[in-house]
Amino acid sequence: SAVISQKPSRDICQRGTSLTIQCQVDSQVTMMFWYRQQPGQSLTLIATANQGSEATYESGFVIDKFPISRPNLTFSTLTVSNMSPEDSSIYLCSVGEGDYEQYFGPGTRLTVT
Amino acid sequence: AQSVTQPDIHITVSEGASLELRCNYSYGATPYLFWYVQSPGQGLQLLLKYFSGDTLVQGIKGFEAEFKRSQSSFNLRKPSVHWSDAAEYFCAVRTGTASKLTFGTGTRLQVTL
Numbered sequence: 001s002a003v004i005s006q007k008p009s010r011d012i013c014q015r016g017t018s019l020t021i022q023c024q025v026d027s028q029v030t031m032m033f034w035y036r037q038q039p040g041q042s043l044t045l046i047a048t049a050n051q052g053s054e055a056t057y058e059s060g061f062v063i064d065k066f067p068i069s070r071p072n073l074t075f076s077t078l079t080v081s082n083m084s085p086e087d088s089s090i091y092l093c094s095v096g097e098g099d100y101e102q103y104f105g106p107g108t109r110l111t112v113t
Numbered sequence: 114a115q116s117v118t119q120p121d122i123h124i125t126v127s128e129g130a131s132l133e134l135r136c137n138y139s140y141g142a143t144p145y146l147f148w149y150v151q152s153p154g155q156g157l158q159l160l161l162k163y164f165s166g167d168t169l170v171q172g173i174k175g176f177e178a179e180f181k182r183s184q185s186s187f188n189l190r191k192p193s194v195h196w197s198d199a200a201e202y203f204c205a206v207r208t209g210t211a212s213k214l215t216f217g218t219g220t221r222l223q224v225t226l
Contacts, residue, residue, distance in 0.1 A: 001159075031212055042203065042216045043157075058213070092156055100145050100164070100207055102214055104157040 002027050002095050004105035012111045013083055020079045021108045023093035028073035031096035034066070037107070038089045046091075049076050083112045115140040117206050119217035127225050128196050134189040134220050136204030145207040146187040147214065148178055152200045160202075163187060174198070199224045 003026040013019050023032065034046040046066055047055040055068040069077045080087050088111050094102040116139045126132055138144055145164050149157040161172025168180040178189045187204060204217040 004156075033213065042218045043214075044216075045213045048212060094157075096212060100212075101147060101159055101162050103159060104149075106156040109154075 001103045002029060002097060004093065004095060004103060006091075006093060006105040006108050008108060009106065010109040010111075012113060014113060015084055017083055018079055018081045019083065019110060020077050021091050021093075021110075023076045023078070023105055025074045025095055029095040029097065030073070032070060032076045033094045033096070033102060034068060034076070034078045035092045035094065035104075036089045037092060043092065046078070080110065083110075085112045088112045115144060115206050115215050117204050117215055117217035119202075119204055119220050121220045122218070123221045123223065125223040125225060126194050129193050132189075132191045132194045132198070132222070134202050134204075134222070136187045136189065136217060137185050138187065138204075138206045139185065140206060143182070146178075146180060147205040147207070148172065148176070148187075148189050149203045149205060149216075150174075150200045151203065151219075157203065160189070194222075194224055196224045196226060198222060 005024045007022045032049045035043045037043050045058050046061045047057045049055045049068050049070040051070045051073050067079045090107045090109050092107045094104045118137045147162045148160040151157050160176050161170050163170050163180045171177050176191050201219045201221050203219045205214040207214050
C-alpha cells in the first residue's frame with residue numbers, strides 16, 4: 001500500500017487564523033480524500049480531491065472554510081480557515097487504491113484556542 | 114443512503130480471551146465492507162475487507178470477519194486477544210458507485226491483563 005505522510009503532525013492555533021495541512025504520497029494516486037475526526041467521534045468525509053478538477057465537498061463543508069489543492073498525483077493540501085475552537089479535530093487524508101479500499105495518513109491533530 | 118452501526122461503544126476483554134465486535138450496515142445491494150483499527154495517536158490501519166466471494170475473510174494481526182447478508186452484519190473476530198490489540202475499531206462501508214467511505218461510530222477495545 002501507499003505510504004502517506006502528513007504535516008504538521010499536530011498544531012495549536014489561535015482563533016481566527018488559518019492552518020494548511022499537507023498530505024504527501026509516495027506513489028501516484030488518482031483519488032485523495034480528506035476526513036475530520038472530532039474528539040471522541042468517528043470520521044466524517046470533508047471532500048474528495050482528484051487531480052485536475054475541483055474538489056467535491058460533502059454536505060456541511062464549504063470551499064471557503066476548507067479550501068483544498070491537488071496540484072499533482074502525489075500531493076494535496078487542506079486549509080482550515082478562520083478557525084474556531086469547534087475546528088479542533090484530527091484531520092486525516094487518505095488515498096484510494098486497489099479494490100476500492102482507502103489507506104490513511106497518520107493524521108494532523110489540531111487544537112484551536 | 115448507506116449507514117453503519119456499531120452497537121458497542123466500549124468493550125473490555127481479558128488478554129487471551131476471544132473477541133467479537135459487531136457491525137451492521139444499511140444498504141440495498143451488496144456493499145464493500147471494511148474494518149479499520151486506530152491505535153492511540155495514530156492514523157487508521159486497514160485490517161480486512163470484503164467485496165465478494167467467500168463470506169469469511171482473513172485480515173492482518175489474526176483478525177477475521179464474516180459477512181452475513183441475511184443479518185446485514187460484518188462482525189470482526191479474534192480467537193485470542195493480545196494486550197496490543199487495545200485500540201479503537203471502525204467498521205466502514207462503501208457502495209459500488211460512490212468513492213467515499215461511511216464509518217461507524219467505533220468501538221473502543223480495552224484489554225485487561
